[in-house]
Amino acid sequence: MSSTRTRTKSKPVTHVYDSDSDADSDSDSTRPVKRRKTKNECSGSSGNACQMEPGKAPVHPASIHVIANTKAIRSSLLDWYSGVHESRGMPWRKPFDATLDVQGRSQRAYEVWISEIMLQQTQVATVIPYYNRWMNKYPTITDLANSDIESVNAIWKGLGYYSRAARLLSGAKKIVEEYNGLFPDTAKDMMANVPGIGRYSAGAISSIAYNHCEPVLDGNVNRLLSRVLALHANPKAKSTLDILWDGAAAMVKSADEPGNINQALIELGATVCKVRDPDCQSCPLNAYCAAYLETQGHQPEEQDIEELCTLCEPAIPGEVTGVTRYPMKVERKRAREEVDVVNVVEWLSPQNRRYFLLVRRPDTGLLAGLHEFPSRTNVKDSDTPSKLHSIGQDILRDMLVNPPQTYHPASPKRQQPKASPSPKTLQITKMKPAGDVLHIFSHIRKTYRVQWILLEGGDPNSEEPPGLKADYASLLIDSGKSTATKTNTRKSKNKVDERKESKLAVRPVLKRLALRWVKYEDVEDANIGTGIMKVWKKVNELWVDK
Structure with a gap:
């Protein structure tokens, strides 16, 4: 029975x-x-x-x-x-379309790949205009492979989770170099060889573009x-x-x-x-x-x-x-809380033109290729003016070839030197807090503590901003998996978590970063991320009546 x-x-x-x-x-x-x-x-x-x-x-x-x-x-x-x-x-x-040849199916796979990566953590209505702009700029995988992180980030700007854009670029370069520009035609190959493609994305691309019976x-x-x-x-x-x-x-x-x-x-x-x-x-x-x-x-x-x-x-x-x-x-595991001190450093030229100091992140890793204002990450006890001033001055010493003298804010007990410095001498004329900006990552509740630093002085006959160090390096948080995160027992070659930003390790790594001065009107177009754009808008509130 x-x-x-x-x-x-x-x-x-x-x-x-x-x-x-x-x-x-x-x-x-x-x-x-x-x-x-x-x-x-x-x-x-x-x-x-x-x-x-x-x-x-x-x-x-x-x-x-x-x-x-x-x-x-x-x-x-x-x-x-x-x-x-x-x-x-x-x-x-x-x-x-079953009539497509190998090239046609590869192109179809490229289109599905772009859409699937854009749709990670992002609503369809938001993605549509970004997708259209992307395909106009990079209609084929070869066009994308011939680009650079700066251009890719410019198209991606505002979509968030910028590591996705970096992985698309690196994936395209690899496909062009190793597959003669033809997208891999099996889910197994995609997962093993294309950065950013995991089981879900591979299943979607394989089933939609190649009609393979792969799940999503x-x-x-x-x-x-x-x-x-x-x-x-x-x-x-x-x-x-x-x-x-x-x-x-x-x-x-x-x-x-x-x-x-x-x-x-x-x-x-x-x-x-x-x-x-x-x-x-x-x-x-x-x-x-x-x-x-x-x-x-x-x-x-x-x-x-x-x-x-x-x-x-x-x-x-x-x-x-x-x-x-x-x-x-x-x-839900509570997101860890961190405070970063963000220094919006401005140099006012003798002709009253405004320049701002930006730091370009490395081409790989978290927020690859994006620009930001000079910062100190995860700072403890950053709520006092003296601490903020100290951090700001350390930043200037690290980045400028000829940093200004120590800044002493005017107060009843301490006045600025009566004798005016030479107009050729770079000096800090203002260090002013702009307030806090909250920015939520998937795993971090980040507070940006913003201060504005105004520099004046230099050659009165020159519009050249203060010289910047070519070998500037800073400790950045590595973009690897957090050591505090439980390791998955089933490891694969592709360790990318498709549906959320990888949890950051708390281990700092020394990275060389590029510095540059940008005119006031060019800051918003300088490939800055969503969080830094919030910082920029916040500090602009100080200048409403200026």
């Missing part, structure tokens, strides 16, 4: 309740425990397939987390997608499948991700249109199966969604369960019920 009973279905559902599921489940961490169901362990009418009492682990078969009925699901999904695929006007979304699992698909499979487990755990990747793989296994299926899953997650207020009534997969069926009181017939799920965790007291319970919510 079979250990499970055949259940009667009023509707087709995605999960099966037998031990002959064809899903891959070879991970020890996901292997369920064999056990027979006791009376009424998985019954009830509260709208939960297995009532999730706070503090008590749910009891249900492991097979609930396996995608079945893939043919019916694909049909419903593709029927829906055919009516919405053009609704958001994405220029990179095109039907698969971005945030939208993760949420969608977590609900389809009613998976209430730690979303960051390897065992959870293995189940979701298996589900994504089942969706495209031996499919005729894997690219459309993947794009449909992404689109459904983004527009219907949203984080809050999902539109379950209009979802084409509601008949197959275990989370939705829970809310409708659909229950399997009582049965013997040979293999119980050991992944799903108890409901949290006060946790929201219904579909939005999935994926399981976890407490």
